[in-house]
Ligand SMILES: Nc1ncnc2c1ncn2[C@@H]1O[C@H](COP(=O)(O)OP(=O)(O)OP(=O)(O)O)[C@@H](O)[C@H]1O
């Protein structure tokens with residue numbers, strides 16, 4: 001393997017094939033994701049990035065007619081086996097969606113709900129402490145500290161997305177999946193989130209789908225390029241951008257950077 | 259040559275523009291005709307409602323003038339109707355007290371809601387979240403059917419099934435003897451009223467709750483599941499709370515239907531305006547009662563007497579006031595929920 005040099009592997013995808021009904025969405029995917037690194041999935045629209053990401057926390061279970069073959073290991077254990085507890089898996093592998101999706105509740109309640117649901121009845125002070133820490137980690141705390149009791153839907157798009165990130169942090173996941181978290185945001189919010197991701201990788205493993213190759217080159221350690229349901233090239237970020245091996249990757253990079 | 263072409267194309271252009279402007283103007287005319295048409299319709303229905311209100315108020319005016327607040331504080335409506343009916347024409351009886359009817363309406367409605375709210379929301383959850391797709395459509399059409407069955411059918415079924423059931427299972431001859439001085443225990447009772455009402459309003463609550471739950475954005479559900487909540491906790495903590503304004507609307511609509519229901523209740527609830535006594539224990543629920551709406555039906559035979567006529571219209575006023583208050587209340591509740599969620 002290419003990555004034998006550094007970092008332990010937390011997620012390992014093996015020979016994965018996936019279908020939506022009759023339509024094949026992923027074929028023969030093999031990829032390892034290193035602990036405490038940022039891995040970026042790139043590639044043209046409809047090539048299967050979201051599909052793979054949603055396999056990693058089994059969100060595709062919700063989709064009628066979705067099925068897959070192959071295996072995905074988290075810490076060496078299959079997450080696809082029949083007796084695997086999906087809820088426990090999703091506590092370990094958090095997700096931030098493309099559209100910010102705070103609940104129609106107050107900011108405080110948005111943060112408190114997953115804590116209460118996952119850790120039972122925590123004391124009020126403890127709860128407030130968890131909320132404050134994670135809002136700070138998502139660099140949102142200063143902006144909302146005096147309006148925790150107002151509706152999360154009144155925040156701006158960028159603030160909502162950072163709230164969703166903070167909310168995902170509350171349950172202490174090992175891995176966080178980001179599906180184009182900045183696609184609906186302005187450059188300043190995007191910068192804030194990128195800085196935050198760089199911070200977060202100290203503690204968490206991050207997988208991010210992005211259409212923005214500049215973003216991938218700025219923040220990612222590893223890049224995997226998808227094309228029509230396959231991974232056509234995967235390498236460390238420096239190697240990928242300076243010296244792409246496949247014609248497809250070369251064309252994609254030059255078209256995006258021109 | 260060139261200039262000729264240009265000028266013809268220009269004139270074509272002009273004609274085209276003229277056509278277009280006529281079309282735009284026609285369009286505007288059509289819009290304004292439609293708008294004023296709708297306005298006239300809305301205004302006239304509002305005016306009709308106001309007239310109904312005024313008409314009923316005038317018809318019942320004497321009752322409120324004579325009894326004042328006592329109309330809703332005193333009981334004995336049935337007895338008073340009989341007295342008024344037999345009173346000589348030169349000494350008519352104008353004293354009425356509808357407290358028994360108010361309590362009858364209140365008790366049947368509250369009782370029916372206590373059963374129908376959990377049943378209705380539970381059914382809505384089963385339909386929207388727990389059944390496979392092919393069953394959803396089936397169940398939903400079934401619920402719509404239930405909601406559209408005329409109330410007389412519900413009344414008939416209750417009369418043939420529920421009333422005998424209560425009579426056979428809860429009423430003994432000793433019990434009948436014990437209460438014979440106050441009322442006759444026949445099975446026609448508060449309990450039968452609550453049963454038939456709750457069956458009638460559950461479909462209303464289900465139908466509106468299903469719509470409300472279906473309207474909850476899928477992304478809330480995904481967010482919750484991705485945070486490690488189980489499907490069930492997601493329903494309880496995220497989906498139902500997000501559908502709360504629609505569910506509340508369903509409950510209030512159901513309440514309105516329960517308060518206004520006359521026919522089915524007059525068939526099964528006993529037809530006598532007793533006030534159930536909590537000290538009677540279980541007999542509380544077996545007491546024959548009468549509600550405002552069914553009183554208007556039950557006593558309408560004696561409408562030829564002016565004072566009874568007015569008393570029944572006064573019951574109508576009470577009904578209208580409650581229903582209007584309810585619908586205003588709905589608006590306020592919905593507004594405040596939406597504001598709290600930050601949707602407005
Ligand atoms: N729920 C679904 N049902 C059926 N087909 C789907 C579904 N979701 C995705 N697909 C199909 O699977 C393929 C891969 O989709 P996917 O969403 O993974 O692409 P993507 O790489 O994330 O694209 P984008 O960059 O536009 O988000 C597409 O052809 C898409 O049409």
Ligand SMILES: [Mg+2]
Nearest residue numbers: 049050051209
């Ligand atoms: Mg996608």
